[in-house]
Amino acid sequence: MIEININELKQKLIEKYNKSGDPKVEERYLHSLSVAKKALEIIEENNFPVDKTKAEVAGLIHDYAKFATMNEYFEIVKEFDLDESILEKNFKILHALLGPYIIKKELGIDDEEILEAIKYHTTGRPKMSLLEEIIFLADFAEDTRVYPNQEEKLNQIREVIKRNYKRAIAMILDFQINHVISQK
Numbered sequence: 001m002i003e004i005n006i007n008e009l010k011q012k013l014i015e016k017y018n019k020s021g022d023p024k025v026e027e028r029y030l031h032s033l034s035v036a037k038k039a040l041e042i043i044e045e046n047n048f049p050v051d052k053t054k055a056e057v058a059g060l061i062h063d064y065a066k067f068a069t070m071n072e073y074f075e076i077v078k079e080f081d082l083d084e085s086i087l088e089k090n091f092k093i094l095h096a097l098l099g100p101y102i103i104k105k106e107l108g109i110d111d112e113e114i115l116e117a118i119k120y121h122t123t124g125r126p127k128m129s130l131l132e133e134i135i136f137l138a139d140f141a142e143d144t145r146v147y148p149n150q151e152e153k154l155n156q157i158r159e160v161i162k163r164n165y166k167r168a169i170a171m172i173l174d175f176q177i178n179h180v181i182s183q184k
Contacts, residue, residue, distance in 0.1 A: 093123060121135045
């Protein structure tokens with residue numbers, strides 16, 4: 001089990017968000033709190049053998065880099081000598097892909113399980129760890145999350161998480177594919 005002061009982490013998170021000046025700071029902060037809460041609920045509902053502190057931390061800071069600018073992402077790529085092609089990815093997922101580096105640098109959190117869960121919380125990946133799956137599910141289905149005109153589907157997924165979390169992951173991936181296609 002890792003030792004992290006959750007209240008201190010919450011304070012650092014809100015400070016980071018506030019520095020962005022983005023009007024959605026409060027909404028994003030409440031989302032982060034809700035993802036941490038949902039991660040713990042998923043663990044309890046499914047009796048998962050997962051470190052609850054790691055799950056709470058990953059849920060809380062999964063969007064830590066959400067308000068970073070393209071310049072900040074570029075600096076992280078340079079500083080950590082990463083492949084610059086990562087910057088060609090959709091801007092909406094860069095906070096997940098580069099967030100672990102920003103978290104490691106600014107918060108000093110270097111737990112690979114936490115960082116990997118953060119890295120894949122938006123996209124998922126084949127052979128996710130249980131913690132990665134939990135954060136993926138929690139981010140999508142947390143209680144403040146709203147998908148316009150998709151309330152029934154979202155509620156269905158929330159219920160399936162309680163009975164068959166692997167099926168819920170498949171449903172989320174299907175939803176994401178169809179949602180992205182319908183946005184084009």
